Amino acid sequence: MLLAFSALSTLALADTPARVGRIALAQGPVNISSEVGDEATAALVNWPVTSSSQINTGRDGRTEIRIGSTSVRLDSDSSLEVVELDDDTVRLRLHYGSASIRVRNAEVLRGLEITTPQGQIRMKDVGRIRIDAERVRDTTNVSVFEGVAQVDGGGSSLAVRAGKRVDVHEDDVRTALAVRDGFDEWALQRDQRDGRTTSDRYVTSEMTGYEELDQHGEWREDSDYGPLWTPRRVAADWVPYRDGRWTYLAPWGWTWVDNAPWGYAPSHYGRWVMVRQRWSWAPGRNIGRPVWAPALVGWVGGNNWNLTFNDHGARRAAPAQGWYPLNPGENYVPGYHLRPEHLRHHNRHARPDYRPGRRDGLTVVGLNLFDGRGQIVVPRAPRPVLTPQSTQNAPFGAPPRPQGNWSNRFDRDGDGRPDRNGPGRVITVPPNGAQPVVPYSRRDGRPSDNERFVRTPPQVLTTGEPQRSLAERDRRQREAEIERRERDMANERRMREVEVDSRRVAEGQQRQREAELADRRREAEMERLRGAEGQRQQAIDNERRQRDAEAQLQAQRDANNRQQAERQQRDANLRLQVERVQRDADHERRLQGERQQREHDNERRQQAERQQRDADNARRQQAERQQQDAENARRQQAERQQQAERQARDADNERRQQAERQQRDAERQQREAAAARQAQQARQPQPQPQPQQVQQQQQSQAEQADKRERAREERQDRRHNVQQDIR
Structure with missing residues (x-):
């Protein structure tokens, strides 16, 4: 009961962070465990991601983790551990595989840190990077597509800019050009989708899940x-x-x-x-x-x-x-x-x-x-x-x-304050001062140098067992001996592996000591160089002071020379000014004489031009009057001709009209005479006309009709001519 109350008190005392990530996408086999060593379960969309979470992707699996506006995407066959995630810190460890990280908010950069078995990566500017760990044995590849990243590893620390790639080995660092593949294109498409959101007008972009x-x-x-x-x-x-x-x-x-x-x-x-x-x-x-x-x-x-x-x-x-x-x-x-x-x-x-x-x-x-x-x-x-x-x-x-x-x-230590463990695996401390026991940390399942194994004692027969035949007892003893030998061989193999790991650790420690010794030597050399640099700097300062004194003396001499030159220049300027005034007066007198001469010449030229213009105007006016009189005479003559033509046309019209009246009177008289004859003939008995007379009568009627037609046509022609004359 007391232990339970203590655990609850410890749980209540530690402040919980206000920032938690989520699984935003899970394609294919993706697993997540909330604690290191816990059983992994299938990752679901919206599953919380916090400190000690471990995300693994299988073959053909991909996932996206969102922490506010920051995106962390894993390719297939990858393992990522969230070492620490709180209000100010995001510490990730990529055990193996490929990760694409996109940071949009500059405030996140200060607490963002990614570690791999070969080094540590920090982003110095917003952008997008890709990290590949253990794709090649004992190698970490860091590709920067946008922004700047600081890579520490292989005994070096360098800033990697956009378009570059760094290959970090245990004791070597190499650079190359960054190259994209299908995983990078997929991550870029996801980023472009996030760039079209408008929800950041209503909520902050650090609210996890706002992009959906x-x-x-x-x-x-x-x-x-x-x-x-x-x-x-x-x-x-x-x-x-x-x-x-x-x-x-x-x-x-x-x-x-x-x-x-x-x-x-x-x-x-x-x-x-x-x-x-x-x-x-x-x-x-x-x-x-x-x-x-x-x-x-x-x-x-x-x-x-x-x-x-x-x-x-x-x-x-x-x-x-x-x-x-x-x-x-x-x-x-x-x-x-x-x-x-x-x-x-x-x-x-x-x-x-x-x-x-x-x-x-x-x-x-x-x-x-x-x-x-x-x-x-x-x-x-x-x-x-x-x-x-x-x-x-x-x-x-x-x-x-x-x-x-x-x-x-x-x-984990129960002090009521959040732990700040360094990068790596979290190790819990058991009670009673026992040594911490951690699960095997090697990827191949073998124990490391700090992971103990227990030799299993061989099985023996007890005296309480029933008596069996000698052959059965021998068989059991042989089987027990075989099992004992197999266990001994397995333990020997494990011991050899432990020795190999120990040698590796010793070699690593030796390399570390050598590196520390080299660092101390380098520091001593740097101290000596700094001393020499100080002496050289002092000599440079003395030389600079001497040059400054010489420059000051030279500046004083230059100032005196400038003053003397200025006085000479002022005298020369005064003489030039007097000469300029004299030249201006002479020039003014010359200009005045030229102006008077030009005015006199202009007056004579203007008078001659006026006389010439008056004579030209008189001649032009006289020619215009003569031309106007000639035109008036021609116009009057044309009018008289037109009047004579009108009188002639009127006389012709009068004669034609009189002839037409006479013609009409004659035709009327003929019609009246014919009508009278017909009436007289009608009163008298008419003899039968002879065929010859009938034919002559018809011929005379036809001739009269032709005459009337020709007369009508002549009248129309005369009328047409009169109209033409009138027009």
Whole structure:
């Protein structure tokens, strides 16, 4: 009991970090373990990543880890350990494989560190790098595609700029050009997708999971809650914290893992509100670095809250445990130790007078599911029958802590402060001063020089065994001897391996001592060189002072020479000024005489030009008058000719009209005479005309008709001519 209380006290004293990463993508076989040595499980999207997490990818597997705006991507057959992840530090160790790291925020650079078996890498500027460890035996390759990286290893430290690659060996460093492959192109495509997001207008880019919100929901501003994000393509009865699972993550406690790809940020930051009959996520105003929480929910239930569950058709009463999303006005009460400023950040919108009414979005499962260490898959869990009365009477109560020893990964030594271990594997110290025992750290499964093995004693027969035949006893003894020899041979092989490892360690220590001796010699040589450099610098300073004195004397002489030259220059300028005034006066007199001569010449020329213009104007006017008189005479003569032509046309017209009248009178008289003859003939009996007379009569009628036609045509011609004359 005392030990359990001590463990709980230690767990509560250590501050928990406010930054936790997540698995953003898992393709193919990808495993994750929360602690070094724990059993690895299949990595799910939105699974939390924190200190001591180890991520492994198998063949054809790839994964992406997001820590705020920083992306860490692993290629197939890779192993990455998160040595330390807190508010200010991100320390990673790539045991083997390939990793692509993209940093967008310059504030992350100070605490970012990546180690490999051959060296250490730090990024000096935002950008993108790739690290390959143990792809070639005992070699680390660092390729810089954007930014600058500092690489320490192989006895050297150098800055690598964009477009360069460094190959780090145990005692050598080589440089080359960086070359991309399919893994780099895949990482670049993922980065380009992140560059198109607009969610960073509403939340900070250091909120892990913000990059998934744009393509799965819509943003809008609300007068009460500020920016609101509403998910798209969810069911009408969808409720937050219902489609996912619970897992226990020390030291935070029960942690929610959402099934939706966008579910990480809305589950671990901000609050959920019901607006217009739809759930919307309210992250609050962007006020700096966000603070992570395992789940922002209110807990109800416990052993005193029994409900009826429908388990495979059978009804049973059992204790229940429920949770519901917290409203911005409600206080978040964590079950772990949290810094006061972090707790104030969570409850910055909480109201002291807030009294929760209905628990919207309440989800209830059996309390027994929280007893074990396994995951609680909520959609598969049996659900109880809820009534308004049972929901209203539900007591507040958090779920129990699973049974077992849950150590605080940030306070392994139990001093109440987060540990700051160096790079490498985390080793726990057992009680009673025993030596620490660590799992085999070699990749081939063999023990290293600090990993002990136990010789198994051979089996012997006891006196209590029943008597057997001599042959059976001999056979058993031979088998025991064979087993003993095999164990001895295995132990000898292990001893040889330990000796080899010890020799390697000794050689490494010898190389380290030699390197230290070389460093001391180098430091002594540097000290001697610094002394010589100091003497040389002193001589240089003396020479500089002498040159300064000579320069000062020379400057004084130059100043005197300049003053004398200036006086001579002033005298020369004065003489030049007098000469210039005299020249100006002579020039002015000459110009005045020239102006007077030009004015006299201009006056004579203008007078001659005026006389010439007057004579020209008189001649031109006289010629114009003569030309005008001639034109008037020609015009009058033309008018007289036109008048004579009109008179002639009028006379012709009069004669034609008189002839036409005479012709018409003659024709009328002929018609009247013919009519009179016809009338007279009609009164007298007419003899039968002779055929010859009839023929002559018809011929005369035809001739008369022709004459009339010709007369009509002549009249038309005359009329046409008259019209032509008139025109």
